[in-house]
Amino acid sequence: MNAIHHPVAWDHPPTRHAWTRHMAMNVTGLVGWPAVWIALLGVSTYTPNWVVWIFLPCFLYGFYRFANQLTYFSWAFRMRRILRAYAWQILEGVPNGIGKHPHARDDGMWFEFRNPADPDGKVPLVFIKHQRSYWWLRRMDGPGTKPERRAEIEPLWFAGDPRFFAVIAAPARGGKMPKRLHLLYQRPVFDRRCAPENWDAASADIERARRAGAVQVGHIPQPHL
Structure with missing residues (x-):
């Protein structure tokens, strides 16, 4: 199946599959970072208080990555609009x-x-x-x-x-x-x-x-x- 034979890239089924995989990675990241927070909170309840300070950078980085992950979705949909307008x-x-x-x-x-x-x-x-x-x-x-x-x-x-x-x-x-x-x-x-x-x-x-x-x-x- 030759991609250049399609009038726009989105008409190429493997392209739609690649975009779906891209979105799946976005969703995985969006779910994954909160899961890390929950896991760390669970561990911290069974450890001394000083361990929380070790986990603190992980919590802060997790918040940053979660907020960053949200922005991926708008860029993915922009990508899809381009694929629907232009050919490969x-x-x-x-x-x-x-x-x-x-x-x-x-x-x-x-x-x-x-x-x-x-x-x-x-x-x-x-x-x-x-x-x-x-x-x-x-x-x-x-x-x-x-x-x-x-x-x-x-x-x-x-x-x-x-x-x-x-x-x-x-x-x-x-x-x-x-x-x-x-x-x-x-x-x-x-x-x-x-x-x-x-x-x-x-x-x-x-x-x-x-x-x-x-x-x-x-x-x-x-x-x-």
């Missing part, structure tokens, strides 16, 4: 790196894609949200990255428009299905405090991005790269 592209040799990209506003790991409006132009997409990005970090081009790890994200699955946002994924099962779904985006798309940029996107591209969940899109001249 299977891309070979996508430039990527761990240091700051010279034309990105944010620091961090990045992929560089061709600008749909200009075959010679490049658009970087940075890992702005670092949750669940460690797996990608270990496989992107950088000092000490082993070739066999780099091969795990080749070819790259891509659904979206790099001028706005995209869902990326690594190949699984011989390249027949995606895994490790991750949402990349230009910061202004979801942050109204940032000046919008769309890299000379046509009106149809802007409207499609809005349907896919972009909060803010605008029009500024394309930067010279």
Whole structure:
């Protein structure tokens, strides 16, 4: 079942399965952290009072992770909207790196894609949200990255428009299905405090991005790269 034969990525059954697994991980984390609190409380009732102070960092970290886990759901549903609006592209040799990209506003790991409006132009997409990005970090081009790890994200699955946002994924099962779904985006798309940029996107591209969940899109001249 070839993913690129579907008009949008969501029509590809293995993609829906990958997204469901992603959501299952979210639910597991949401249930798991309260379970850890309950277990620690149970243990602390049978231990001396000083043991509670040892458990305190675990309680605080658990609260942080639980609050963080709640945010995963909104990002997962944003991911689904993008998958329902764009088709998969299977891309070979996508430039990527761990240091700051010279034309990105944010620091961090990045992929560089061709600008749909200009075959010679490049658009970087940075890992702005670092949750669940460690797996990608270990496989992107950088000092000490082993070739066999780099091969795990080749070819790259891509659904979206790099001028706005995209869902990326690594190949699984011989390249027949995606895994490790991750949402990349230009910061202004979801942050109204940032000046919008769309890299000379046509009106149809802007409207499609809005349907896919972009909060803010605008029009500024394309930067010279």
